[in-house]
Amino acid sequence: MFEGKTILTGVKPTGTPHLGNYLGAIRPAIQLGKQALATGGKHFMFIADYHAINAEKDPVVLREKLREIACIYLAGGLDPTKSVFYRQSDIPEIPEITTILYAYTPKGLMNKSHAYKAQVDKNRESGKPDDDGINMGLYTYPTLMAADILAYDTDIVPVGKDQVQHVEIARDIAGAINAHYHRELLKQPEYYVDEHVAVVPGVDGRKMSKSYGNVIPLFEDDKTIKKAIFSIKTDSRPMEEPKNPDEILVYEIYKAIATPQQLQEMGDGLRQGKLGYGHIKNMLLDAVINEIKDAREKYNYYMAHFNEVEDMLAQGAEKARPYAKKTLERLKNAVFGNE
Ligand code: ADP
Ligand code: TRP
Secondary structure, eight states: OOTTOEEEEEEOOOSOOBHHHIIIIIHHHHHHHHHHHHTTOEEEEEEOHHHHTTTOOOHHHHHHHHHHHHHHHHHTTOOTTTSEEEEGGGOTHHHHHHHHHHTTOOHHHHHTOHHHHHHHHHHHHTTOOTTTTOOHHHHTHHHHHHHHHHTTTOSEEEOOGGGHHHHHHHHHHHHHHHHHHTSOSSOOOEEEOOTTSOOOBOTTSSBOOGGGTOOOBSSSOHHHHHHHHHTSOOOOOOTTSOOOGGGOHHHHHHHTTSOHHHHHHHHHHHHTTOOOHHHHHHHHHHHHHHHHHHHHHHHHHHHHTHHHHHHHHHHHHHHHHHHHHHHHHHHHHHHHTOO
């Protein structure tokens, strides 16, 4: 379904990515990009740093998060000579496009946005006024995201379920503009949610998330990763007692990373009372380390040579801008009647 298509992936540089992000978002995005590229399509991959400033105001932290996320994508196998790899804030056409989109974005659509509504709900729960801590960047978040997508005539936006609504909003805005001018000024994108990518549980059994503090870290040293894995919740049943693997958290996390054969092995061992919690934690640890070891080396290299990454991002912006410029021109011509 990605043959010859333009795929666009955006990622916010907030929080140090964990194993859940890597398996659930980063690795699949790189793979989809490769699939599109292999069949004559395009892959745009960018770091949404304008989106990040809504929540993060410390430039030192922002810079560090940007470094981390850029290096993680490169470590995960993104090829910046094939994918267009850039930083949102290096493309000045994006905020210009956003301004035009605002004129076609009903306020009611922003009221319904999950990102904003989640904050209102939080405020209500803690007895604060609805708008407490909400800035216009958060409120209009989906319009900037629409510009990110529409600027490149994107066909498909691979996202996690939480971002589906935002892609739909981009579709709606593009549809409204096209309808108004009676032609396809903007390509209406589709979202793609990979149903095979499971939500990875964290060490306490809830969804692995930085906000729950239950993560397995990604590119830390073996000892730190081991500590997280050995903190995964288990019970006090003895090894010999046959267990249903589906009730065991270590097994649930293993599902996200193991081969079918490895999974079978752990499942059988648990069902037959031949594997204890220490064993299965070590199996998970081996699988995690095996999965990340090459990437971790690359990650450390790029973190130590970030000037190389800066050059890649600058070159990426040069490749991305002509597309955004063309879209902006097309929009301005239509809006201001310059045709
Ligand atoms: P967090 O929950 O840690 O704050 P984000 O909300 O920043 O993570 O998610 C970034 C990306 O990683 C999203 O595309 C999201 O769908 C994906 N992701 C986050 N947590 C998981 C998880 N536990 N399993 C699979 N994918 C995840
Ligand atoms: N909102 C996305 C997230 O929080 C990041 C993002 C910004 C994005 N612009 C985008 C994703 C455009 C896809 C397309 O993860």
